[in-house]
Amino acid sequence: MNPAGARKAALALATMHPADRRWILGRLPEDWRSVLNPLINEAQLYTALDAELLQAVLADEPSYVAREVPPPDVLIVLLDRLSPAWAARVLAAAAPDHAEIYLAACEKSRAASVRHELDRLPSPFPPALADAVARYLDTSGQTGRTAGVAP
Structure with a gap:
Protein backbone atom coordinates (compact mmCIF):
# COMPACT_ATOMS: atom_id res chain seq x y z
CA MET A 1 0.00 0.00 0.00
CA ASN A 2 1.51 3.33 -1.01
CA PRO A 3 1.65 6.13 1.60
CA ALA A 4 -0.81 8.44 -0.20
CA GLY A 5 -3.31 5.62 -0.62
CA ALA A 6 -2.95 4.66 3.03
CA ARG A 7 -3.62 8.25 4.15
CA LYS A 8 -6.69 8.50 1.92
CA ALA A 9 -8.02 5.17 3.15
CA ALA A 10 -7.42 6.22 6.76
CA LEU A 11 -9.31 9.48 6.21
CA ALA A 12 -12.25 7.62 4.71
CA LEU A 13 -12.24 5.02 7.50
CA ALA A 14 -11.92 7.69 10.22
CA THR A 15 -15.24 9.19 9.16
CA MET A 16 -17.13 5.90 9.31
CA HIS A 17 -19.26 4.60 12.13
CA PRO A 18 -17.03 2.51 14.44
CA ALA A 19 -18.93 -0.71 13.64
CA ASP A 20 -18.51 -0.16 9.89
CA ARG A 21 -14.83 0.67 10.35
CA ARG A 22 -14.25 -2.50 12.41
CA TRP A 23 -16.07 -4.59 9.78
CA ILE A 24 -13.92 -3.24 6.94
CA LEU A 25 -10.68 -3.44 8.91
CA GLY A 26 -11.51 -7.02 9.89
CA ARG A 27 -11.51 -8.00 6.23
CA LEU A 28 -8.15 -6.41 5.39
CA PRO A 29 -4.78 -8.15 5.66
CA GLU A 30 -3.03 -7.64 9.00
CA ASP A 31 -0.16 -5.65 7.47
CA TRP A 32 -2.68 -3.16 6.01
CA ARG A 33 -4.48 -2.86 9.36
CA SER A 34 -1.18 -2.16 11.13
CA VAL A 35 -0.52 0.68 8.68
CA LEU A 36 -4.05 2.10 8.75
CA ASN A 37 -4.88 1.99 12.47
CA PRO A 38 -2.31 4.62 13.58
CA LEU A 39 -3.33 6.88 10.69
CA ILE A 40 -7.01 6.51 11.56
CA ASN A 41 -6.30 7.32 15.21
CA GLU A 42 -4.30 10.39 14.20
CA ALA A 43 -7.04 11.61 11.85
CA GLN A 44 -9.61 11.28 14.62
CA LEU A 45 -7.45 13.12 17.17
CA TYR A 46 -6.41 16.12 15.13
CA THR A 47 -9.10 16.84 12.63
CA ALA A 48 -12.72 17.69 12.50
CA LEU A 49 -13.41 16.16 9.12
CA ASP A 50 -15.49 18.27 6.77
CA ALA A 51 -17.48 16.04 4.39
CA GLU A 52 -17.02 18.39 1.41
CA LEU A 53 -13.27 18.66 1.97
CA LEU A 54 -12.96 14.92 2.54
CA GLN A 55 -14.66 14.20 -0.79
CA ALA A 56 -12.27 16.60 -2.55
CA VAL A 57 -9.22 14.92 -0.97
CA LEU A 58 -10.41 11.43 -1.80
CA ALA A 59 -11.18 12.48 -5.37
CA ASP A 60 -7.68 13.96 -5.86
CA GLU A 61 -9.18 17.41 -6.33
CA PRO A 62 -7.63 20.57 -4.93
CA SER A 63 -8.48 21.11 -1.28
CA TYR A 64 -9.79 24.60 -1.87
CA VAL A 65 -13.49 24.79 -1.19
CA ALA A 66 -15.22 27.71 -2.87
CA ARG A 67 -16.10 30.59 -0.61
CA GLU A 68 -18.26 33.62 -1.19
CA VAL A 69 -16.35 36.60 -2.57
CA PRO A 70 -17.22 39.93 -0.94
CA PRO A 71 -19.07 42.54 -2.99
Whole structure:
Protein backbone atom coordinates (compact mmCIF):
# COMPACT_ATOMS: atom_id res chain seq x y z
CA MET A 1 0.00 0.00 0.00
CA ASN A 2 1.51 3.33 -1.01
CA PRO A 3 1.65 6.13 1.60
CA ALA A 4 -0.81 8.44 -0.20
CA GLY A 5 -3.31 5.62 -0.62
CA ALA A 6 -2.95 4.66 3.03
CA ARG A 7 -3.62 8.25 4.15
CA LYS A 8 -6.69 8.50 1.92
CA ALA A 9 -8.02 5.17 3.15
CA ALA A 10 -7.42 6.22 6.76
CA LEU A 11 -9.31 9.48 6.21
CA ALA A 12 -12.25 7.62 4.71
CA LEU A 13 -12.24 5.02 7.50
CA ALA A 14 -11.92 7.69 10.22
CA THR A 15 -15.24 9.19 9.16
CA MET A 16 -17.13 5.90 9.31
CA HIS A 17 -19.26 4.60 12.13
CA PRO A 18 -17.03 2.51 14.44
CA ALA A 19 -18.93 -0.71 13.64
CA ASP A 20 -18.51 -0.16 9.89
CA ARG A 21 -14.83 0.67 10.35
CA ARG A 22 -14.25 -2.50 12.41
CA TRP A 23 -16.07 -4.59 9.78
CA ILE A 24 -13.92 -3.24 6.94
CA LEU A 25 -10.68 -3.44 8.91
CA GLY A 26 -11.51 -7.02 9.89
CA ARG A 27 -11.51 -8.00 6.23
CA LEU A 28 -8.15 -6.41 5.39
CA PRO A 29 -4.78 -8.15 5.66
CA GLU A 30 -3.03 -7.64 9.00
CA ASP A 31 -0.16 -5.65 7.47
CA TRP A 32 -2.68 -3.16 6.01
CA ARG A 33 -4.48 -2.86 9.36
CA SER A 34 -1.18 -2.16 11.13
CA VAL A 35 -0.52 0.68 8.68
CA LEU A 36 -4.05 2.10 8.75
CA ASN A 37 -4.88 1.99 12.47
CA PRO A 38 -2.31 4.62 13.58
CA LEU A 39 -3.33 6.88 10.69
CA ILE A 40 -7.01 6.51 11.56
CA ASN A 41 -6.30 7.32 15.21
CA GLU A 42 -4.30 10.39 14.20
CA ALA A 43 -7.04 11.61 11.85
CA GLN A 44 -9.61 11.28 14.62
CA LEU A 45 -7.45 13.12 17.17
CA TYR A 46 -6.41 16.12 15.13
CA THR A 47 -9.10 16.84 12.63
CA ALA A 48 -12.72 17.69 12.50
CA LEU A 49 -13.41 16.16 9.12
CA ASP A 50 -15.49 18.27 6.77
CA ALA A 51 -17.48 16.04 4.39
CA GLU A 52 -17.02 18.39 1.41
CA LEU A 53 -13.27 18.66 1.97
CA LEU A 54 -12.96 14.92 2.54
CA GLN A 55 -14.66 14.20 -0.79
CA ALA A 56 -12.27 16.60 -2.55
CA VAL A 57 -9.22 14.92 -0.97
CA LEU A 58 -10.41 11.43 -1.80
CA ALA A 59 -11.18 12.48 -5.37
CA ASP A 60 -7.68 13.96 -5.86
CA GLU A 61 -9.18 17.41 -6.33
CA PRO A 62 -7.63 20.57 -4.93
CA SER A 63 -8.48 21.11 -1.28
CA TYR A 64 -9.79 24.60 -1.87
CA VAL A 65 -13.49 24.79 -1.19
CA ALA A 66 -15.22 27.71 -2.87
CA ARG A 67 -16.10 30.59 -0.61
CA GLU A 68 -18.26 33.62 -1.19
CA VAL A 69 -16.35 36.60 -2.57
CA PRO A 70 -17.22 39.93 -0.94
CA PRO A 71 -19.07 42.54 -2.99
CA PRO A 72 -16.81 44.55 -5.33
CA ASP A 73 -16.69 47.65 -3.10
CA VAL A 74 -15.57 45.60 -0.09
CA LEU A 75 -13.18 43.51 -2.21
CA ILE A 76 -11.52 46.66 -3.57
CA VAL A 77 -11.00 48.10 -0.09
CA LEU A 78 -9.57 44.80 1.18
CA LEU A 79 -7.21 44.44 -1.77
CA ASP A 80 -6.07 48.08 -1.57
CA ARG A 81 -4.81 47.41 1.94
CA LEU A 82 -2.48 44.67 0.69
CA SER A 83 0.82 44.93 -1.12
CA PRO A 84 0.60 44.31 -4.88
CA ALA A 85 2.11 40.83 -4.39
CA TRP A 86 -0.51 39.82 -1.81
CA ALA A 87 -3.35 41.46 -3.69
CA ALA A 88 -2.35 39.33 -6.69
CA ARG A 89 -2.29 36.19 -4.54
CA VAL A 90 -5.74 36.91 -3.13
CA LEU A 91 -7.11 37.50 -6.62
CA ALA A 92 -5.49 34.37 -8.07
CA ALA A 93 -6.48 32.15 -5.15
CA ALA A 94 -9.96 33.27 -4.28
CA ALA A 95 -11.32 35.78 -6.77
CA PRO A 96 -9.82 35.22 -10.24
CA ASP A 97 -13.06 36.29 -11.92
CA HIS A 98 -12.79 39.65 -10.17
CA ALA A 99 -9.20 40.47 -11.20
CA GLU A 100 -10.15 42.69 -14.14
CA ILE A 101 -12.75 44.54 -12.05
CA TYR A 102 -10.13 45.27 -9.41
CA LEU A 103 -7.43 46.23 -11.89
CA ALA A 104 -9.81 48.64 -13.63
CA ALA A 105 -10.53 50.33 -10.30
CA CYS A 106 -6.84 50.72 -9.41
CA GLU A 107 -4.46 53.56 -10.03
CA LYS A 108 -2.45 52.77 -13.17
CA SER A 109 0.87 52.02 -11.42
CA ARG A 110 -0.79 49.75 -8.84
CA ALA A 111 -2.70 47.91 -11.55
CA ALA A 112 0.56 47.34 -13.43
CA SER A 113 2.26 46.04 -10.27
CA VAL A 114 -0.60 43.69 -9.42
CA ARG A 115 -0.80 42.45 -13.04
CA HIS A 116 2.98 41.82 -13.01
CA GLU A 117 2.60 39.77 -9.82
CA LEU A 118 -0.35 37.85 -11.28
CA ASP A 119 1.80 36.89 -14.27
CA ARG A 120 4.53 35.56 -11.96
CA LEU A 121 2.28 33.29 -9.89
CA PRO A 122 2.41 29.52 -10.44
CA SER A 123 -0.33 27.78 -12.34
CA PRO A 124 -2.10 25.99 -10.86
CA PHE A 125 -2.04 28.04 -7.68
CA PRO A 126 -0.83 25.96 -4.67
CA PRO A 127 -4.00 24.48 -3.13
CA ALA A 128 -3.01 24.93 0.52
CA LEU A 129 -2.12 28.58 -0.06
CA ALA A 130 -5.34 29.09 -2.03
CA ASP A 131 -7.34 27.71 0.87
CA ALA A 132 -5.58 29.94 3.42
CA VAL A 133 -6.00 33.02 1.25
CA ALA A 134 -9.66 32.20 0.61
CA ARG A 135 -10.25 31.92 4.35
CA TYR A 136 -8.62 35.33 4.85
CA LEU A 137 -10.80 36.87 2.15
CA ASP A 138 -13.93 35.19 3.51
CA THR A 139 -13.27 36.38 7.08
CA SER A 140 -12.27 39.89 6.02
CA GLY A 141 -15.25 40.13 3.68
CA GLN A 142 -17.67 39.13 6.43
CA THR A 143 -16.14 41.74 8.73
CA GLY A 144 -16.46 44.31 5.95
CA ARG A 145 -20.09 43.43 5.26
CA THR A 146 -20.90 43.70 8.96
CA ALA A 147 -19.31 47.14 9.13
CA GLY A 148 -20.90 48.28 5.89
CA VAL A 149 -17.52 48.55 4.15
CA ALA A 150 -14.24 46.89 5.01
CA PRO A 151 -12.93 48.21 8.34
